Amino acid sequence: MARDDVTRLRRWALVHKWTSLVCTAFLLLFCLTGLPLIFGDELRELLSDEPAFADLPADTPLANLDRIVATAKQKRPDHVVWFAFVDDDEPKVLVGMLPSPTADPRTARRLRFDARTGELLNEIEPYDVRPLTFVDLMLRLHRDLFAGLPGELFLGFMGLVFVVAVVSGGVLYAPFARRQGFGALRGVSRRLWWLDLHNMLGVVTIAWALVVGATGVMNELSQPLFAVWQRTDVQEMLKPYRGQSMPEAASFSSVQAAFDLAARTLPDRHPTSVVFPNGRIGSPHHYLIWTRGNAALTARLFTPVLVDVVSGKLTAVVEMPWYLRTLQVSRPLHFGDYGGLPLKIIWALLDLVTIVVLGSGLYLWLSRRRSPIELRLREEAATQEAAR
Known part of the structure; x- marks a missing residue:
């Protein structure tokens, strides 16, 4: 190995060491909280004590949204309707209601309806009032550490540092893998065995870690x-x-007519939710209807449709900018929830492997006398000097 290569690897070693140390604790938090979130839907269903839906034939038509919204208004006449969400996975309609059009979304109440009968099943208290469920707790820790936007931005930065740590680890492992063979675990000492395991598992999961890290950011x-x-x-x-x-x-x-108009306008998509006019999100003059693709590849790509709230006429089909399209693609890739239970299990296994990588890296640093990578680089430099 040339002297320049040794110098370059020494620099990468410093990058890998310090980026790993900076983000390890937070990455462990990501992995530990992300593991149950992979199965978030299943856990919510398992832990839920909400009333069951009526046992009706699968082809039962959906109730009229206008009737559901009217029932919600009767239940909460001192609130305004914020949104109505029609679930694709279960016969459920959620109607969100705010104390005023400009109220904080955290004050919203959610009314849960049976989508076929239009029956009000239960009311969900505002986010700041109701007790946190286990899944809610994991999500808040994973998303923002209960710190809101500053927490999200901080964890996003930690995710970026993690991506740098993964890339630098791959750069460091490549030259040594060529010499001793990929996957070789030397039993000379416990520390070397853990080092080789750390390197091997890190390389095995490098593509997944980069995808999950980048989409997390x-x-x-x-x-x-x-x-x-x-x-x-x-x-x-x-x-x-x-x-x-x-x-x-x-x-x-x-609102039902607006839903139907969006479906006719985009026949290859179907509407899933409508945001009512308000002073915070969307438009104060339109129903903002979110549609998703009918095909497997477009089911996670949402396109909004604006319908004039007074005339009921189509105003625009909104083309999403590239950065929001990227965000939409990132969400299912991050949690692995687009391929059913088999993909979720794969994501969970890779998550567990990443925990081992992080834990072994922390062990290697805590038990260090001198960093093994630095020892190797010194050996390479000495070999070069002897050859001169």
């Missing part, structure tokens, strides 16, 4: 990215409505 940037979209593209579309006040709820057109 994207997910942590979701709030700023949506804020950029709201202030740029959405505001441009709303120029004709500037200076107009938000219509009164009594003048709103049929």
Whole structure:
């Protein structure tokens, strides 16, 4: 190995050591909280004590959304409707309600309906009031450490540091793997055995770790990215409505008709939710209807449709900017929830392997006298000097 190569690897060794040390504790947190989140849907169903849905034939038509929304308003006349979400996985409609159009989303109540009968099943208390479930706790720790946007940005930075640690680890392992063979575990000492295991497992999971790390960074940037979209593209579309006040709820057109219009406009997609006019998210003059693709490859790609809330006419089919498309692709890749239970199990196994990689790396650092990589580099340098 040339002297320049030794110097280059020594620099990579420093990068790998310090980026790994900086992010290890947080990556362990990511892995430990991410493991149950991979099976979040299954855990929610297992731990849920919510009333069951009516036992009806699979082809039972869905209830009219206008009737469901009207029931929600009767239940909470002091609130305004924020959104209605029609679940694809179970016969459920969630109606979110806020104390006012500009209220903090954390104050929202959610009313759960049977999508076929239109029956109100139960009411979910506001986020800040109801007790945290196990899955909620794992999600908050995984997403923002209960610190809101600052927590998300901090963890996003930790994810970026992790990506650098993974790349630098791959660069360091390549030349040594060529000499001793991939997967070789030397039993000279316990420490060397753990070093080789750490290196081997790190390389085995390198592609997965890069994907999960990079998509995790994207997910942590979701709030700023949506804020950029709201202030740029959405505001441009709303120029004709500037200076107009938000219509009164009594003048709103049929939400079911708006849903049907979105479905007819995009026949290769189907609507899944509608955001009512409000002063925080979406448009104060439109139903913002989110649609998703019908095919497996487009099921995670959402396209919004704007329908004038008074006239009920189509205003626009909104093309999402590249950064939000990237975010949409990142979410299923991060949790591995797009390929059913088999893929979730694979994701969980890779998560466990990553925990071993992180734990072994921490052990190697704590038990160090001199970093093994530095010893190897010194040996290489000495060999070069002797050959001169």
